[in-house]
Amino acid sequence: MVNKAVRVTKANGAVVETQSKPFSASDMDADEVLIKNVAVACNPKDWKLAAYGLFEGIEGNDVAGYVEAVGSDVKDLTKDDGVIALTRAAKADKYGAYQAYTVAPAWTTAKLADSISFEDGATVPLAATTAFVGLFDKLGLPEPSPAGRPSADADKVNLLVWGASSSVGAYVVQLARIAGFNIVAVAGAAQDAVKSLGVEGSKIVDYRADRTTVIANINAAAGAPITHVYDAISTKDTVDTIVSLLSSAPNKGGKLTTLLATAYDDETENQKLQREKGIVYNRTIGSVVHHDKKEFGERWFKLVAKWLGEGKMKPNKVQILEGGLDGVPGGLKLLQENKVSGAKLVARIADTKS
Ligand SMILES: NC(=O)c1ccc[n+]([C@@H]2O[C@H](COP(=O)([O-])OP(=O)(O)OC[C@H]3O[C@@H](n4cnc5c(N)ncnc54)[C@H](OP(=O)(O)O)[C@@H]3O)[C@@H](O)[C@H]2O)c1
Known part of the structure; x- marks a missing residue:
């Protein structure tokens, strides 16, 4: 059995350590599950939280594997179900993905269709959750039906997805397409990945140009505010460009959500942005599904897993890390150096050397 884990600390970065004992059913709460991991995925937060002094411990939140045990309150999952899960971020080692067994909240654990591999499934949890929280909670956009039909006023939404080739962006694009919104996508080297999600080339704008050109190209691609x-x-650069875009003709302000802290998280700046430029700003944090957005998170997490199985959505392109968990420190370094384009880094637990 693999007895390794990846611990991330501010002083040492990501280090593979030997575990004396894996987490087990006795470590779960009644509304949690224990998962025997098959594949786990990397997110930028996995190096950032320790580097910024926010959490040190076994990192990772994207898990795909088999249910090993369920808590007494869990009714919809049983041992040996193939699942994907989003674990609690920055909380405790038992929730870390980079180890053989991980504990996950049952409401962000969903059955994985047989047609989807564990490697593909592992790309989904945090990125797709962040996508649906941003679209349907923070931006407050009209939700499609559970069958994937757009709401009546969906075509009034002209949505700009900045970073459409990123892991999160790829799920934003797919959910926005199902929801029936008009989409303009901003991407760079990985524009083909955005086309593969069904976005026409004429609706994709390259960010690798000066600000005036990018804004003009976005307005031309949108053809409407x-x-x-x-x-x-x-x-700072993407946010400044977007504020400039939304506050100049033909645009008339609008709603903006970001994934990182910005100057507009400050209440005074936020009010000023709304008053002077007509822009309503909110920051998206995917992990709200483990706090005040539990029911919303459960509904959407299980729907995304269902839509994956039905082929309505597809996983991020996978880039396998050599050596399983031993490859994770190198993978986190690639993310830190912005050297990953249009792909999600995934480690197979079985590839880890014993
Ligand atoms: N708030 C939250 O809850 C939350 C959750 C998840 C992630 N995040 C944050 O969101 C960010 C993205 O995460 P991720 O996992 O989706 O990243 P990722 O997949 O590693 O992002 C890589 C992609 O970013 C694109 N990119 C880089 N600079 C760009 C720019 N200036 N404009 C447009 N696209 C650009 C690249 O596009 P090309 O290859 O096409 O050039 C590349 O494909 C990270 O900062 C992460 O920490 C926050």
């Missing part, structure tokens, strides 16, 4: 922006990249 942008009403909402999902910024899946959220650097």
Whole structure:
């Protein structure tokens, strides 16, 4: 059995350690499950939280594997079900993905269709959750029906997805397409990945140009005022460009959500942005599904897993890390150096050397 885990600390970064004992059923609460991991995926937060002094411990939140045990309150999952799960972030080692067994909240654990591999499934949890929280909670956009039919006023939404080739952005694009919104996508080297999600080339704008050109190209691609922006990249540069875009003709302000902290998280700046530029800003944090958005999170998490099985959505492109958990430190370094394009880094537990 694999007895390794990847611990991330501020002082040492990501280090593979030997575990004396894996987590077990005795470590779960009544509304949790224990998963025997097959494949786990990397997210930028896995190096960031320790580097910023926010959490040190066994990292990772994207898990795909088999249910090993369920808590007494869990009714819809049983031992040996193939599942994907989003675990609690920055909380405790038992929730870390980078180990052989992980504990996950049952409401963000969903059955994985037989047609989807564990490697593909592992790309889904955090990125897709962040996508649906941003679209349907923070931007407050009209939800499609559970069967995947757009709401009546969906075509009034002109949505800009900045970073459409990123892991989160790829799920934003797919959910927005199902929801029936008009989409303009911003991407760079991985534009083909965005086309493969069904976005026409004429609706994809390259961010690798000066700000004036990018804004002109977005307006030309949209052909109508942008009403909402999902910024899946959220650097100062992307946010400044989007504010400039939304506050100039033909646009008339709009709603903006980002994934990282910005100057507009400050209440005074937020009010000023709304008053002077007509932009309503909110930051998206995917892990709200483990706090005040539990029911919303459960409904959407299980729906996304269902739509994956039905082929309505597809997973991120997978880039396998050599050596399983031993490859995770190198993978997190690639993410830190912005060297991953249009793919999700995935480690297979069985590839880890014993
Ligand atoms: N708030 C939350 O809950 C939450 C959740 C998940 C992630 N995040 C954050 O969201 C960000 C994205 O995460 P991720 O996992 O989706 O990242 P990722 O997949 O690793 O992002 C890589 C992609 O970013 C694209 N990119 C880089 N700079 C860009 C720019 N200026 N404009 C447009 N696209 C650009 C690249 O596109 P090309 O290859 O096409 O050039 C590349 O494909 C990270 O900062 C992460 O920490 C936050």
